[in-house]
Structure formats: structure tokens, C-alpha cells
Amino acid sequence: MITEHRNISLRPYNTFGIDVNAHLMLEYDNAGDLAEIFATRRPAKFLHIGGGSNLLFTRDYDGLLLHCTARGIETVREDGTSIDIRVEAGKVWDELVAECVAHGWTGAENLSLIPGEVGASAVQNIGAYGAEVKDLIVEVGTFDTTTGQRRTIPVGECGYAYRESRFKHERHLIVTHVTYRLSKTFKPDLSYGHLATMFQGKEDSLTPAALRDAVIAIRRDKLPDPAVTGNAGSFFMNPVVSEEKYKELAAAYPAIPSYKAPGGVKIPAGWLIEQCGWRGRSLGRAAVHSRQALVLVNLGGATADEITRLARAIIDDVKDRFGITLKAEVNFV
Numbered sequence: 001m002i003t004e005h006r007n008i009s010l011r012p013y014n015t016f017g018i019d020v021n022a023h024l025m026l027e028y029d030n031a032g033d034l035a036e037i038f039a040t041r042r043p044a045k046f047l048h049i050g051g052g053s054n055l056l057f058t059r060d061y062d063g064l065l066l067h068c069t070a071r072g073i074e075t076v077r078e079d080g081t082s083i084d085i086r087v088e089a090g091k092v093w094d095e096l097v098a099e100c101v102a103h104g105w106t107g108a109e110n111l112s113l114i115p116g117e118v119g120a121s122a123v124q125n126i127g128a129y130g131a132e133v134k135d136l137i138v139e140v141g142t143f144d145t146t147t148g149q150r151r152t153i154p155v156g157e158c159g160y161a162y163r164e165s166r167f168k169h170e171r172h173l174i175v176t177h178v179t180y181r182l183s184k185t186f187k188p189d190l191s192y193g194h195l196a197t198m199f200q201g202k203e204d205s206l207t208p209a210a211l212r213d214a215v216i217a218i219r220r221d222k223l224p225d226p227a228v229t230g231n232a233g234s235f236f237m238n239p240v241v242s243e244e245k246y247k248e249l250a251a252a253y254p255a256i257p258s259y260k261a262p263g264g265v266k267i268p269a270g271w272l273i274e275q276c277g278w279r280g281r282s283l284g285r286a287a288v289h290s291r292q293a294l295v296l297v298n299l300g301g302a303t304a305d306e307i308t309r310l311a312r313a314i315i316d317d318v319k320d321r322f323g324i325t326l327k328a329e330v331n332f333v
């Protein structure tokens with residue numbers, strides 16, 4: 001079924017709580033509806049949204065906005081050690097994680113409470129606490145808006161890297177479903193220091209549910225709840241710099257945190273922003289979260305302009321001080 005909304009406020013559809021309008025939004029509950037939508041409407045411009053947790057609407061949207069409400073889960077393969085589940089794009093990601101934990105299907109616990117939906121998990125390659133969703137993905141089902149064909153793409157052809165995938169660039173591909181492989185044997189990932197500390201000496205109590213609860217507790221402590229304070233999680237990506245650049249920085253700032261990453265050294269953007277004195281500061285009704293400087297928040301009624309101005313000021317300061325240009329994680333629309 002296709003539900004049509006005309007001239008609606010997008011405020012409930014973006015976690016930043018930006019109040020802009022869309023001329024037309026279609027919600028569909030079956031991936032098969034996409035063929036009909038594109039064949040009959042032939043939109044010149046469209047945007048497919050998920051939970052709206054990685055978007056900054058800068059103006060009213062005048063194209064066709066699409067949202068999938070299909071949430072089905074189907075087992076497509078299972079043996080004694082693992083299970084493959086095919087999940088429709090509109091399933092809320094954290095509900096899926098909760099269901100996996102309840103069934104004893106493990107591997108997704110570290111990605112608990114990440115806002116958004118299954119479709120976006122595959123587009124963004126969501127990641128947290130040492131885990132990335134690409135490591136759970138088997139294949140991604142897509143609808144190609146240019147050909148009207150559906151195609152299943154194996155994970156190796158999805159172009160995955162840190163917060164990166166081909167779906168971020170090939171916008172004509174709409175993710176219709178994702179097949180994930182979960183393990184029936186619990187192999188907890190405690191590579192994130194804070195998690196390791198939480199379970200030190202308490203290894204016996206380490207179950208998938210306990211790990212999920214610990215991740216949820218860390219997130220609730222550091223990250224603002226979008227239901228209360230508008231935000232889109234990390235506003236910037238963590239920059240990866242060359243070994244050479246890192247050595248230069250480490251000489252000037254011995255306390256600089258860093259992680260090895262493909263192609264160089266990853267520096268937490270939150271640290272760079274905090275060093276520039278931005279943590280907890282505001283500009284108009286936009287602010288830098290006081291517990292995590294990588295997160296920009298809407299103090300109430302902020303416009304996208306106010307948030308953009310704050311983001312620019314941060315980018316400029318980080319560039320001036322460290323010679324690193326931060327890139328937004330959030331998509332500007």
C-alpha cells in the first residue's frame with residue numbers, strides 16, 4: 001500500500017527536529033510498490049529517508065520524499081552455528097538488535113540503540129564500540145530507480161569502509177532489504193576500552209543481553225536522546241590523517257588520542273573540537289553537546305542555518321589550529 005502525504009511538516013521525520021515542509025511524501029509498505037511509484041510518477045528529484053537520524057534539512061523539500069514502512073524479518077538460512085535473516089528496510093534498527101539478542105542470535109549487541117532503520121544501516125555502514133554493520137551483512141537488496149530492476153548485491157560489492165558505502169554515492173539504488181548473518185555462539189567484542197572496563201572481573205555475567213545493556217548505558221550517558229534534544233548523533237566523521245601528519249600532531253600535542261585505521265591514523269574529531277573550546281558552547285539555538293563534542297544539538301527551535309553556522313565555525317577553528325578539515329557525517333538536504 002502507498003500512503004500519500006502532501007505539504008507535511010518534516011519535523012517528526014528528522015531527529016534534529018528541523019521544521020521544514022515536504023511537498024509530497026510517499027510511504028510504502030512493500031518494496032514492489034517502488035516499481036509502480038517510479039513508473040507512474042517519474043520523479044525528477046527524490047530522496048529516500050529512513051529514521052531521519054542522519055539528515056539536516058536546510059530548506060523545504062520540493063522533490064519526492066520516500067519512506068519504507070515494510071518491517072518483515074525472514075530466516076533465509078540457518079545451521080547450528082549461525083542464522084541469516086532477511087530484513088525489510090523499514091525495520092527500526094534497534095528493535096532488530098533487541099529481537100536478535102532475545103533469540104540468542106549474536107553479533108549486533110555493540111550496535112545497540114543506534115537510531116535509524118535497517119535500510120540506512122546498510123547505506124551508512126553504521127558503527128560503534130568496535131563494530132561495524134558491514135561485518136554482519138551478507139547481501140543488500142536494492143531497487144534501481146533508473147532501470148526499475150531489483151538486484152541483490154553481495155557485501156563484497158557494496159564498497160564498505162568507515163561510514164562509507166556505494167549506496168551513499170549511487171543514489172539511484174534504493175535499499176529494499178538487508179540480509180544479516182548472526183552467530184549462535186557469543187563472541188563478545190570488548191575492544192572498546194570503556195566496555196572492557198565495565199566487564200573486568202565480571203566475565204561470568206557477560207551475556208549478549210548484558211553487553212547490549214552496557215552499550216545502551218554508555219550511549220545514554222554520552223549521547224543526547226533525540227526524543228528530548230534534537231540531534232543527529234556524530235555530526236562529523238573522525239578524520240584519518242597520514243602517519244606523517246600524525247607524528248607532527250603528536251609532537252605538538254602529546255595527549256592526542258588516535259587509532260590505527262586503513263590509510264593512516266584516525267583522530268577522534270570530538271577531541272579536536274573540545275581542544276578548540278567548543279564542548280558545551282552554543283551559537284544561537286545550536287550547541288555542541290556537553291558530554292560529547294562530536295554531537296551538535298538543537299536547543300529548541302534551531303534552524304538549519306544556525307546549525308550550519310555552528311558547524312562552519314567549528315570546521316574553521318579545527319582547520320586553523322590542527323590543519324585538519326572536518327567532514328560532516330550528517331547529510332545536508
Ligand code: EPU
Pocket residue numbers: 127128129130192222223232233234235236237238257268269270271272274279291292293294329
Ligand atoms: N573525545 C574527547 N572529547 C569529546 C568526545 C570525544 O576528547 O567531547 C575523545 C576521547 O579521547 C574519547 C575519544 O574521543 O576517548 C573517542 O570518543 P567516543 O568513544 O565517544 O567515540 P567517537 O570517536 O567520538 C565514534 C562514532 C560514534 C560511536 C562511538 C563509539 C563516528 C563519527 N562516531 O565516536 O557514532 O558511538 O565512536 O564507538 O565515528 C554516530 O555515528 O552518530 C555515533 C554516535
